[in-house]
Amino acid sequence: MKLKKLALACGVATAMMSNTFAASTLEEVMKARGLTQKDILAAAKTYTPTGGRDEYLAFSSGGQSGQVIVYGIPSMRILKYIGVFTPEPWQGYGFDEESKAVLAQGRIQGKDITFGDTHHPAASETAGDYDGKYLFINDKANPRIAVIDLHDFETKQIVANPLYKSSHGGAFVTENTEYVIEAAQYPAPFKNEYVPLEKFNEEYRGGVTYWKFNREIGRLDPEKSFTIELPPYSQDLSDAGKGPSKDWSFTNSFCTERYVGGIERGRPPFEAGCSAKDTDFLHMINWKKAAELVAAGKADKINGMDVLSIETAVAEGVLFLVPEPKSPHGVDVTPDGTKIVVSGKLDTHVSVYSFEKLMAAVDAKKFEGKDPYGIPIISMQDALHHQVELGLGPLHSQFDSKPCVAYTSLYVDSMIARWDYCEGKVLDKVSIHYNVGHLMTMEGDTVNPDGKYLVSLNKLAIDRFNPVGPLHPQNHQLIDISGDKMELLYDMPIPLGEPHYVMAMKADKLKPAIRYKSGWDSRTDKRSPYKTRAGREKTVVTEGKVEVFGTTIRSHITPEIIEATVGDEVTIHLTNLERAQDETHGFSMYGQNVQLSIEPGKTVTAKFIADKAGVYPYYCTEFCSALHLEMEGYLLVKPKGYKDSGEKAEAGAVYTQADYDKQVKTNVETQAVIDSVVGFITSQNYQDFPPVVALVEDATDQLNFAQEAKAKSEAAAAKQDWQNGALWANQWWQYQVKAADIGLRAKTYLQQHDSKTIK
Ligand code: K7E
């Protein structure tokens, strides 16, 4: 009765859909779904058939989620959320001891911080071009930078800035990733103490930190990093120079009024006091020379970090200011490094500064004055190439493969402008939905942009998607920029925080691993001391401690029974023995906040106190094989002083010789099937297909396990132990089934990929 009603309701609701399904020609589908020619063209430009790959991979900030979102372009399919500043259970990030140690590096003054406000991802560069090796991202709320290794898409390191209390202008890398730049935002005292706001001008400070990157080990080196002290202006976005400007970096600022707010004290709010002046300052820093000064001992140690004071930076000629129209936001260096494009939310123009002119003023010591901290100011007239009127609320700029072509987001107009920054001409505009912040073109912040597509990161998504409550998804809109007119292709909802910036890299620059070296600690990139081999699993019990050295492989966890006494510290190291692609096992346990992800080859550790006597089942959380549900076990936590009754556990079922014989017969038949599959594969040129070679390796592993189980069953049978004989025969069959499954996958692959007999 109920079913009937449901069917009826569904029938009405999906009437239009079923028309679509019934339609068999393109015209019919277009009519049924109300699609135009233009829609079909956009679909054809983004649709990726099954098994297809994207040309670019985008790495997006995950905003308040503290994560990085990876998606493909042009399909806009999300591929991964990388856990960065926030625990991420699927990846076991923040649950295993190895990744907890990474998150612990991000503690702020000893406190665990379990979120991040990620803004700007930056990929490592060699000679100003993405090299596909590392990704960096900043946290605005708790000034930190994370390092992600693109070999496995895992977060390896978090560094917390010891001076700032917020930061925004990061992460940006210098031309050969010598340094990762992180600028402060809201000024605060460097020391971790109370300083009254009345001392704002004297003791509150801003700064730019240059985190030294050690490419050999793929980590930032705080010892070799340094900060340039800056006045208490709110430093904002930054960019590193390129080509002729490669030794310099540029950082915007707002609120150079140094207003301190106090709306509740009857004073005008920050927004009024911070935008009163007509101009703010672009900071121009010679980081190369600053690094030399630090190496020569000219820095002071503050909170353990080398800090070059304003005074020294000015005296040594590494720090200059240039006025820029008030409340600027984006600063972007052109691919050839000759110009710096600055846009201000409150000005309809973008200001294009000439690096050559800036250097001429520096060399001639031609300044219009000094700021209250003694920093020389280069006049705007002396530095500008020109200003170009683009529209309302210009924010960020990116570049095209075509010379002199830039794209700038117009926040207030809700448009993207394409313009010529050499000639100062607007070329085209396209509307977006709505209020774009950052925008991004393919490799558009490198020395060698690809053009092709642009992604608009919109701040509002009103009316674009099915409503899901007051909190809307974010909207990344894909735009085709290959033709004379920009064309909007696709809306992608992002349901995870507000991404600020995203960068896209040619997918073929990435060479991610499919498995780890056996027994690998992926967070330290070293062989784990807890690596456990098949057959060497053990549980070590000492006073107050139970330490398990276990393994996982389709379809069992070793051990299957762990015993502890209440109050024990339980440590479980698990090594995934799999070598096969995508054979990750999970491990979760009742009531202990344990959830591990053990990718092929990985070793991870769960640690907890068994503080309550009881029974705690555990199991594998990845559907890894036909007998995945049976990948299970028990932690038994006994009360103190518990005495075993000495009773033997009775198995639920009893097996006879007939059961043994029946299983062996099945196994012999199964082996015949396997032999025929193996015969097919080996008759082909399968060595020419790496995925098949990997499958054959895996199947061979399984058949070896089958042989071991077979030997055990025969040994039991020889002693007329039909119980164990039958069970081991069953285990032998389990391995055969896995081998057959893998073999069939290999066979299908060969048939679909034109191996020699098919031709
Ligand atoms: Cu939102 Cu670059 Cu942090 Cu602009 S930022 S929009």
Ligand code: CUA
């Ligand atoms: Cu291993 Cu499911």
